[in-house]
Amino acid sequence: MISLTLDRRTRTLTIIFACLILFSGIFIGAWLYGEKGEITNLTMRKLPPGWGLPFGTDWLGRDMFARTLKGLRISLGIGLSAATCSAFIALVLGLAAATLGKTVDLVITWLVDVGLATPHLVLLILISFACGGGAKGIIIAVAASHWPALTRIIRAEVIQLRSSDYIRLSPRLGRNPLWIARHHLLPHVVPQFLVGLLLLFPHAILHAAGLTFLGFGMSPHTPAIGALLAESMRYLSTGMWWLAVAPGLALVVSVKAFDIIGNNVRALLDPRTLRE
Amino acid sequence: MDSMYTMILRFFFYKTFRLIVLIAAVATISFIMVSHSPIDPVDAYVGPAMIRVSPEQREVIAKRWGLDKPAFERFGRWAGQLAKGNFGVSMIFNEPVLSVIGKRFVTSFWLMALAWSLSGSLGFILGLTAGAWENTLLDRGIRLYAYTMASTPTFWVGMLLLMAFSVELGWTPVCCAWPAGLSAEQATFWQRLHHLMLPAITLSLIGIAKITLHTREKVLEALQSDYAIFARAQGESTAGIVYRRALRNVALPAVTLQFASLGELFGGAVLAEQVFSYPGLGRATVEAGIRGDLPLLLGIVLFSTIFVFTGNLMADLIYHLVDPRIRTTSEGLS
Numbered sequence: 001m002i003s004l005t006l007d008r009r010t011r012t013l014t015i016i017f018a019c020l021i022l023f024s025g026i027f028i029g030a031w032l033y034g035e036k037g038e039i040t041n042l043t044m045r046k047l048p049p050g051w052g053l054p055f056g057t058d059w060l061g062r063d064m065f066a067r068t069l070k071g072l073r074i075s076l077g078i079g080l081s082a083a084t085c086s087a088f089i090a091l092v093l094g095l096a097a098a099t100l101g102k103t104v105d106l107v108i109t110w111l112v113d114v115g116l117a118t119p120h121l122v123l124l125i126l127i128s129f130a131c132g133g134g135a136k137g138i139i140i141a142v143a144a145s146h147w148p149a150l151t152r153i154i155r156a157e158v159i160q161l162r163s164s165d166y167i168r169l170s171p172r173l174g175r176n177p178l179w180i181a182r183h184h185l186l187p188h189v190v191p192q193f194l195v196g197l198l199l200l201f202p203h204a205i206l207h208a209a210g211l212t213f214l215g216f217g218m219s220p221h222t223p224a225i226g227a228l229l230a231e232s233m234r235y236l237s238t239g240m241w242w243l244a245v246a247p248g249l250a251l252v253v254s255v256k257a258f259d260i261i262g263n264n265v266r267a268l269l270d271p272r273t274l275r276e
Numbered sequence: 277m278d279s280m281y282t283m284i285l286r287f288f289f290y291k292t293f294r295l296i297v298l299i300a301a302v303a304t305i306s307f308i309m310v311s312h313s314p315i316d317p318v319d320a321y322v323g324p325a326m327i328r329v330s331p332e333q334r335e336v337i338a339k340r341w342g343l344d345k346p347a348f349e350r351f352g353r354w355a356g357q358l359a360k361g362n363f364g365v366s367m368i369f370n371e372p373v374l375s376v377i378g379k380r381f382v383t384s385f386w387l388m389a390l391a392w393s394l395s396g397s398l399g400f401i402l403g404l405t406a407g408a409w410e411n412t413l414l415d416r417g418i419r420l421y422a423y424t425m426a427s428t429p430t431f432w433v434g435m436l437l438l439m440a441f442s443v444e445l446g447w448t449p450v451c452c453a454w455p456a457g458l459s460a461e462q463a464t465f466w467q468r469l470h471h472l473m474l475p476a477i478t479l480s481l482i483g484i485a486k487i488t489l490h491t492r493e494k495v496l497e498a499l500q501s502d503y504a505i506f507a508r509a510q511g512e513s514t515a516g517i518v519y520r521r522a523l524r525n526v527a528l529p530a531v532t533l534q535f536a537s538l539g540e541l542f543g544g545a546v547l548a549e550q551v552f553s554y555p556g557l558g559r560a561t562v563e564a565g566i567r568g569d570l571p572l573l574l575g576i577v578l579f580s581t582i583f584v585f586t587g588n589l590m591a592d593l594i595y596h597l598v599d600p601r602i603r604t605t606s607e608g609l610s
Contacts, residue, residue, distance in 0.1 A: 114301050121543030122580045125565040126573065130309035202427050210547055213431050214562050229432065233551070236439050237450065244439060248432035255427040 012264045019257040023076070026254060030073035036066040048242055055246040059235060068247040071225035072254060075212070078135060078224065079205030082142035086204065087197040090147040094154025095189070098162065099181070108151065115148035124207060128216045135224075138211050142204050150196040157192050161185055191269040198262035202255045209251060225251050287596075295585055299578060303358060304351075306577050310570055311347040317367070317568045318343070354574075363578075364571035368563060373575035376560060381579070384556030386468070388545050390476040395483030396534045402484065403491025404526065408518040410496060418488060425485035430544045434478040434551035441474060448474045451553035475548040482544060486537060491530050498522035532595050538587030542580055 041061035049056040055064035097108035118126075124141045131137035161167060161184070170180050212226030223231075225247055232243035318337050337343075342350055357364065363373035406418040442450045449455070449471050454463035498504055499514075499522065507517050546558035553559070557576065564572040 114298065114305070116539075117298055117302060117584060118577060118581045119539040119542040119546075119584060121546050122561060122577055125546075125561060126306055126309060126577055129315065129565050129568070129573065130313045132314035206427070206429050209429055210431060210543075213429070213547070214550055215566055226429075226431075229435065233435060236435065237443055239443065241439055244432070244435045248429070248435065251432070252424070252428050255429075256424060259423070259427050 009268065012268050015264050016261055016268075019261045022254065022257050026069060026072050026076065030069040033066050033069055035070075036063050038062065046240060049246065056240075056242040058232075058243055059240075064243065064246060067223060067228060068225070068250050071223050071228045071247065072250055074135075074223070075205060075209050075225040075251070076254060078139055078208045079142070079201060082139045082208060083146065083197065083200040083204035085139070085143035086146040087150060087193065087200055089143070090150035090154060090196065091189075091193050093147065094151045095158060095181075095185075097151070097155045098158035099177075099185075105155075108155070112148040112151050115145070120145055120207065121210065124211050125214070125216065128211060133216055138208050138216065141211065142208050146200055146204060146207075150193075150200065153196060154189060154192060157189060158185060161188055195262060195266040195269060198258065198265055201258040201262065205251075205255050205258065291589055291592075295582070298585065299581065302581050303355065303574070303578060306574055307351050307354065310574065311350070315568055317570055319568075358578075363575040366564075366572040366575075367569045368567050368572070369569075373571050376572060377557065377575055377579050380555070380557040380560045383554070384545055384549070384558060387472045387476055387479070387549070387554065387556060388541055390472060391479035391483060391545075392534065392538075392541055394476060395480035396487060396530070398480065399484040399487030400491050400527070400530050403488040403530070404495055404518055404523070406488065407492040407495025407499070407526075408514050410499075415492075419492070422485040422488045425482055426489075428482065430478065430482050430547040431551050433481055434475065434548050437474050437478055438551060452555065472554070475545075475552045475554050478548045478551070479541065479544045483537070483541065486540075487530060487534060490533050491526055494526045494529055495522055498525050528595065528599055532591040535587045535591035535594065539580075539584040542583060 039062065041057070043061065045057060045061040046059060047053055047057040047061075053063060053065065055068055058064055058067070093108050093111070097105045115123075123145045127141035127144050128137040131140050167180060167184050170184060171177075175183075209224070209226040209229075212224040213230045214226075215230060228247055229244060232240075232247070235243055318334050342353070345353075354364065361374075363377075365371065366373050366376045369376050402418050402422075406415040409415055438450070441447045452471060454471060455467055495518065499517065503521055504517050507521055512520070542558075545556065546561055548554070549556045549558035550562055557579075560572065561576050563569070564576060
């Protein structure tokens with residue numbers, strides 16, 4: 001008899017799978033359908049959402065659904081690449097702080113403090129200005145400002161590991177530090193790193209969207225979701241509510257999907273919550 | 277008692293030293309960053325009028341700002357003036373940076389203060405409720421709200437509220453911090469409150485999420501502690517345990533967290549002020565970034581660093597001074 005109640009592991013895997021389908025939907029949709037968002041059709045201006053046009057059209061008759069898909073793809077792409085860079089910086093610095101001796105540790109801990117000292121958004125504006133704006137500027141800004149928290153986590157994890165008995169015993173069994181790092185430290189740090197990376201995605205995407213909303217970097221030719229919403233701002237007073245509601249909702253749903261994936265992968269990788 | 281005072285003195289001495297080192301580092305790093313920017317400050321300042329400005333005029337502007345000197349020399353002069361408390365003159369406002377920051381911050385301060393206290397108190401109450409009645413429908417609802425808000429962009433919430441309450445219903449003004457045509461001093465208290473209500477609600481709707489989830493965790497922890505179990509064995513109700521036993525234990529980390537999250541509040545204020553055209557420090561930050569006003573941008577970076585530092589310092593202090601467990605031990609303040 002097939003039971004309909006799934007155990008935790010199966011349910012988690014199903015949720016992760018559903019989120020992955022959503023993302024591939026966005027990417028494939030943007031690839032197939034995104035270019036349509038650039039066609040202006042003056043006979044179909046300012047249409048509210050309806051059949052065939054789920055998100056309505058804007059003041060130039062462009063299909064908002066296609067524009068949203070494309071904007072989402074750009075924003076997700078920026079967020080994902082920035083978060084990945086940031087996580088790798090965190091991995092390297094965290095490992096270095098925990099293994100390369102006291103001086104390096106002091107310097108890196110201090111760098112983390114400096115990185116967390118300025119509000120994220122101010123730092124983002126500063127770095128994106130320093131890079132001269134553009135998609136590149138936003139990626140560098142987000143990547144350069146999100147590593148401190150994860151660095152702290154990885155450093156703490158490795159330091160805790162190094163004081164555990166089996167690792168302290170290992171050198172006496174004739175293992176060299178590299179062997180220990182490869183066979184004892186890495187397997188513990190990789191899950192932490194993966195979860196940290198996944199949970200970094202929502203932050204990175206939201207910050208990238210915020211930065212484009214403020215008008216940093218994106219030219220009108222790369223309509224990221226933030227720039228799209230900033231444009232819609234100007235038409236709010238004319239009562240075209242759908243220009244802001246649907247694209248924003250799509251952004252929230254995709255960011256939340258990343259958050260769900262992150263939390264579920266964490267539950268999967270943590271042996272204590274693996275099967276409940 | 278004597279050792280208590282020397283301890284506090286040492287604590288402040290240590291914190292001041294840290295702040296000075298931090299400011300020096302942030303100032304150096306941000307100066308290096310902006311001086312490597314490919315954006316030419318003169319271009320950014322002139323903006324669309326670029327075609328009408330002759331090369332000679334540009335040279336005059338560059339010379340007046342000292343841009344013809346090498347970066348190293350400029351840094352020396354800027355840092356020297358900074359040490360004397362002179363942040364330079366803002367290019368777009370044509371006013372000393374400190375006076376721009378001062379004025380703008382007062383405007384932002386009321387917005388941030390209202391949002392901060394709203395999100396703090398509401399988030400705390402929601403967290404208590406969710407934690408006390410774990411896994412009920414109420415708890416699930418609160419958790420769903422908090423998790424969703426954690427992945428919602430501040431500016432979008434602002435846009436939705438603006439659309440609903442300002443455009444459709446007309447209850448709140450569409451822009452600014454006081455009625456058009458009046459100056460900040462002429463506007464009455466109610467007019468000011470009327471204008472900052474919606475941005476403040478936007479900020480607190482988002483800000484609630486973190487404090488709620490944090491408080492909920494702490495309540496769950498407290499409810500599993502020996503004193504709570506003992507109280508339950510004596511027949512105390514859940515509400516009674518939360519109100520009489522857990523409340524004080526949970527309040528301290530919540531207050532600390534709220535002080536430590538001033539950085540996020542500042543970032544949120546930048547976005548909210550942009551949506552509601554609220555003339556505070558956040559909008560000044562955006563304008564300085566887009567129009568290349570280097571003195572103002574650097575000034576705001578330093579100012580926001582001090583702002584965040586103060587928040588963390590308050591969190592530290594409250595923790596050390598209020599918590600009796602730390603207060604009595606001498607290692608507390610280090």
